[in-house]
Amino acid sequence: MATPVKVAIVYYSSTGTVAEIAKELHDAAIKTGAEVRLLKAAELAPREAIESNPNWAANHAATATIPHATPADIEWADVVLFGTATRFGNVSAQLKQFMDSLGGLWSQGKLANKVYSGFTSSATDHGGQESTLLALYNSIYHFGGILVAPGFTDPLKFTDGNPYGTSHVDSQGSNPVNEATRAAARYQAQRAVQIATQLKAA
DSSP states (O other), rough: OOOEEEEEEEEEOSSHHHHHHHHHHHHHHHTTOOEEEEEEEOOOOOHHHHTTTHEEEEEEEETTTSOOHHHHHHHOSEEEEEEEEEEETEHHHHHHHHTTHHHHHTTTTTTTEEEEEEEESSSSSTHHHHHHHHHHHHHHHHHHHOOOOTTTTTTTTHHHHHSSSEEOOGGGGSSOOOEEEEEEHHHHHHHHHHHHHHHOOO
């Protein structure tokens, strides 16, 4: 029997939107038969900042049991799905700090030849989702990773509309993660596992 594809989903989420997308990706990857780890980047913000925003504080508490990602998780994985809220059109400091900690693995060539893909959210329309994913993918090129974006490879992507990765506009918390975003996340997870399966078989 073939060895299952190993998937690490590593995300940073402040108020919970990216966390919810990560859970959708997790469940979809599990359904493919993959072995999956759901992991978060460590919080860097001070407690006072977290507690000043009720949604941030609630998500911080709700995800307290999710393990922090480590470089060993990335070494273990065949597929890495990185998720981040957009910060001024860029990757959040929390996720970037974790990615910057992977230099040791990078120097040994242990980040290369894995499948990578990304997902994000923003508070507003045109809030930097595409530039955030493109910025995220700059690191993947340096890793020597195999970037598997969803593209427009399924009709549902014309509803979601983002070929770079799953994304959602939460409209300052008034627009919960909807079925279009969930469907895009499920498809992205399935596609990443499918490509990784083919690479392992080869």
